[in-house]
Amino acid sequence: MRTPSAKGQVVLVTGAANGIGAAAAELAIARGHRVLLTDVDEKAVLARAGELGPRATGLVLDIRSTEDWSRAFDVAEAAFGAVDVLVNNAGITHTGHARDLSPQQHRDIVEINLLGTINGVCTAVERMTARGRGHIINVCSMTAFLPLPGYATYCGTKYGVRAFHHSVAIEERDGPLDFTIIHPPSTRTDMLAREMADPACAITFAEKSYAPERIARAVVDAIAGKPVEVVFPPLAGRVQRIAGVFPRLMRRVIPLAEARGRRQREGLLSAPRHRT
Numbered sequence: 372m373r374t375p376s377a378k379g380q381v382v383l384v385t386g387a388a389n390g391i392g393a394a395a396a397e398l399a400i401a402r403g404h405r406v407l408l409t410d411v412d413e414k415a416v417l418a419r420a421g422e423l424g425p426r427a428t429g430l431v432l433d434i435r436s437t438e439d440w441s442r443a444f445d446v447a448e449a450a451f452g453a454v455d456v457l458v459n460n461a462g463i464t465h466t467g468h469a470r471d472l473s474p475q476q477h478r479d480i481v482e483i484n485l486l487g488t489i490n491g492v493c494t495a496v497e498r499m500t501a502r503g504r505g506h507i508i509n510v511c512s513m514t515a516f517l518p519l520p521g522y523a524t525y526c527g528t529k530y531g532v533r534a535f536h537h538s539v540a541i542e543e544r545d546g547p548l549d550f551t552i553i554h555p556p557s558t559r560t561d562m563l564a565r566e567m568a569d570p571a572c573a574i575t576f577a578e579k580s581y582a583p584e585r586i587a588r589a590v591v592d593a594i595a596g597k598p599v600e601v602v603f604p605p606l607a608g609r610v611q612r613i614a615g616v617f618p619r620l621m622r623r624v625i626p627l628a629e630a631r632g633r634r635q636r637e638g639l640l641s642a643p644r645h646r647t
């Protein structure tokens with residue numbers, strides 16, 4: 372497969388201290404880009420950036436804060452030049468059924484996954500349009516297509532991110548910006564480890580999980596290839612996308628997948644050294 376080769380871009384990655392964001396930052400640097408790694412966890416992101424050499428720098432950015440977003444674009448510009456690519460990746464979940472989450476937990480998920488992502492897109496649209504180019508890559512989720520038990524508010528935010536993303540891309544169609552949205556499936560990060568600890572999230576183990584480096588490859592390839600939307604796995608992901616349109620089908624099929632997820636989760640937990 373051809374590897375896209377656009378080099379030397381200035382890339383701002385959110386949620387870059389861990390998981391998919393950290394893997395994307397590392398691969399982007401290996402491909403010749405300069406990367407501002409940002410995260411709400413200041414200590415972890417500075418440490419991560421410190422490991423990646425002179426084409427990386429780290430900064431605290433809580434994606435809920437519009438002030439933090441403005442500062443991040445300024446810091447990137449001072450360090451490397453204006454931001455060419457935003458990888459809007461940071462996100463959280465609180466595991467459990469909707470009835471078991473506190474109002475604050477529901478609010479956290481919405482404020483980070485949806486409003487935080489909106490803050491990033493709006494800042495990037497303004498800054499990038501002013502300089503006449505830029506590329507916004509939103510890391511969303513396959514749950515943007517398929518509502519899952521154990522993820523109600525999370526799924527709600529990811530549906531929202533997808534709708535927002537495509538609405539803005541259409542609004543800006545005559546402008547100079549590119550828009551890509553990428554939907555990871557289960558990915559072996561700290562987020563998945565937390566889901567493994569909660570039986571309410573069993574459905575996520577119905578299908579095989581991916582290494583964060585695989586999703587990072589899709590993200591960094593997108594810098595050059597500029598796909599409109601990427602789903603995982605390429606074929607089954609398209610089927611899931613269609614299944615999500617039909618509520619009666621979902622109500623039949625998702626409980627079957629959940630039962631399979633429960634069995635697979637039990638198997639993983641009882642393995643000598645369980646790998647999620």
Ligand SMILES: NC(=O)c1ccc[n+]([C@@H]2O[C@H](COP(=O)([O-])OP(=O)(O)OC[C@H]3O[C@@H](n4cnc5c(N)ncnc54)[C@H](O)[C@@H]3O)[C@@H](O)[C@H]2O)c1
Nearest residue numbers: 386389390391411433434461462512555557558560561562
């Ligand atoms: N892991 C999966 O199975 C999976 C599946 C589909 C989609 N995703 C999505 O991929 C993205 C990355 O997930 P991950 O699995 O790498 O998660 P992760 O928990 O490993 O890493 C997320 C990072 O985001 C940071 N973060 C949390 N709140 C933040 C905030 N307010 N501002 C800035 N940074 C903040 C955390 O400190 C952490 O470093 C998320 O948007 C997630 O929803 C993950």
